Amino acid sequence: MSTAADVGDPQEVVMFAHSLFDLGCDRHAYDLLAQALPRHPDDPGLLRELSRAELKLDQWPHAARHAYAALAQQPDDIDAMRIYAVALSELGRITDGLWMAWRAVTAAPNEYLTHHTYAVLLHHAGHDNQALTVVTEALRLQPDRPGAWSLQGAILRGLGRIADSDGAYHQALRLQPDHADSIHDMAINRLRQRRVGAALSGFRGAVRLDPTLGATARTNIALALVTAMRRVTLLATLTGLPIIVATAQTEHHEPAIAARLVVVAAATALLTALIAVARLAPAATWRSTVRLQPFLGYRLTHIVLTLVIAVVTVLAAGPLGFIDLAGPAIVVAGLGISFSGRLHQM
Incomplete structure (x- = not known):
């Protein structure tokens, strides 16, 4: 495994970290970026990617601090805005997180990820009507994203529109038949309809596809x-x-x-x-x-x-x-x- 000492250029470190993210090696990416940062403490790319790694590792305070530092060096960094918005929300600063996510949307209105992030935070904050509008715009920009369809399904469920929610999940599964989040969340719909057997089958299937859903699925299996x-x-x-x-x-x-x-x-x-x-x-x-x-x-x-x-x-x-x-x-x-x-x- 390479270290920061092996890669001197900050941009090369960032590219290497991205390859590690793609492989699911979030901890290794974090270690690489953390080692490189003391040599380039004001590099906005390193700061942004370090905050991304910290977000993936649930290190919310550190992610917020480094994303803020990245924005101080490069105020128009859209990815840093999104990361900062999520970190603030996870820290309980819901209003600040929503404001930052909205700022990212207004700065990059044609970017799918800005709308997706804003919709996620609105949904988590309980603003489902507004979240539905935002995720619909994200799908207009990139209708082939199963994650966005799954998010729309969750938002529609929050609005009590179970049939429409199922339709969104089915669309996600047409795009990606093994999309574990959609299978899991469709099982939640089955549970709300008191179709316990179908719900249990969905929860188990989701865990087989994505073991990281284990804790959430176990809770929902118990509820079923x-x-x-x-x-x-x-x-x-x-x-x-x-x-x-x-x-x-x-x-x-x-x-x-x-x-x-x-x-x-x-x-x-x-x-x-x-x-x-x-x-x-x-x-x-x-x-x-x-x-x-x-x-x-x-x-x-x-x-x-x-x-x-x-x-x-x-x-x-x-x-x-x-x-x-x-x-x-x-x-x-x-x-x-x-x-x-x-x-x-x-």
Whole structure:
């Protein structure tokens, strides 16, 4: 691996760093640029590229400082403006970042990247209507960019336009069938439509294509499984109703055959739903989900206890005191878990 000592000309260092960026060797590019900078501390190209490397390595304060230094030497450097805008936004200086991104757009209105960067920052700041206008201009300039179509899909989802969002993702995938971000974000749309199986398939496929999405995908996979478990929790809660009727009839020595048959049907449906949800993911994924979403354990406990109580209710030969309270407890606990579970997701 070459070092800054091997390449004396700052422009050659910058070109070499670009080749490293293209290879995904961001850390090596950073090391090369950092070694070269003391020899050329005021070179705007070195400062800009060092800030680019720091941005890729999530070193936001350093990226902002070096991008600002590059602009001090060369105020019309569009790339430095974009890098500075992103770094400011990542540091929480949202207004300053948006202003700098807008400045880059006005300085280079015909450059795709300036519009793309501005649209990204507007979207992250929650200004989706404005972001949609800006990303549309980016696509007018370069309609063959799958990243821009994927960004448009995310913005449209933020506006609640799921069908249009899917259309943008499909366009991105027509241009690049293995575009992992689009596959992942389409899976988010499936999750919002409660199509859990399709969502899980999308998240897994995205991770296979781009392992860097692993952490985000795991979080969304956990959310998908929790969404599926909510339905099972609701079914368990409803199973408590015929249990209440059957136990009351048994307690009063009334015929309870019909009520017990309803309990059997409800418990069978509950067990079937639980098995179907369990098969959505391997055991390792479920363990990971429980670690990410500990409240899921309460749902599982409620469901299992409901099944046990349903079996006892059906098989009991006579009144059982504790069963009289079990039905109401199942319903109350189920409602409480459903309400509290949604609070845990906020």
